[in-house]
Amino acid sequence: MPKKKKTKKLKKIKKEKKIKNTKIKAPLKTSERKTTIPGADEKPEIKKIKKQPTEKRIYNLKDYVVYPKHGVGRITAIEKAKIGEIDIQFYKILVEKEKLTLTVPINQQSKLRPIATINQINKCISILKTKPKIKRTMWSRRAQEYDQKINSGKIYELAEVVKDLNKNTDIIADQSYSERQLFEKAYERLKSEFEAVLKVTPEEVEKKMDKALGRKKLLDDQE
DSSP states (O other): OHHHHHHHHHHHHHHHHHHHHSOOOOOOOTTTSOOOOTTOSSOOOOOOOOOOOOOOOOOOTTOEEEETTTEEEEEEEEEEEEETTEEEEEEEEEETTTTEEEEEEGGGGGGOEEOOOHHHHHHHHHHHHSOOOOOSSOHHHHHHHHHHHHTTOOHHHHHHHHHHHOOSSSOGGGSOHHHHHHHHHHHHHHHHHHHHHHOOOHHHHHHHHHHHHTOSSOGGGGO
């Protein structure tokens, strides 16, 4: 009988040792759990995006073009030059209003745009006929915005500046010096493009623009 008791005790000790040796696995954290998303193992197909082809417009000799910072100019020559080992072709553009000749490489012609169409000129006239929009902000900020529009090269933005700065009067006191300067700059830019498109005299263009603006006298009469 005592032998049986000993064997029972040994079995209990062995069981306790097994329980101690067995490692209890802690529950996985939410960040460690693997979430099975349907189709996650499938590799997505990477499609190569084709670059949009750059349109190269070829201008001819004597064509009118618009350079944003200087306005309407005429191509007087198409020349070639070698810089280092690279052959460069460029346009010579005469801006008559500013008595300036520009040299524009053909591969940088994105700066140029063709002169407006008759439809665009008609839209500009309709813009000039609308009421001016004057923002209630500081003049320095508005002047900067107007200057950016003038130099953008966009004909509709140019027409908007002329319309917004038009005082519909021939009295100089009604317009500050900086306002007058910006108005004249925008007016002359728009006028030169009207001349190139409509192929009429400057006087006829002035009459057309002043009629749309509702001006009493031509600006030249103020001098």
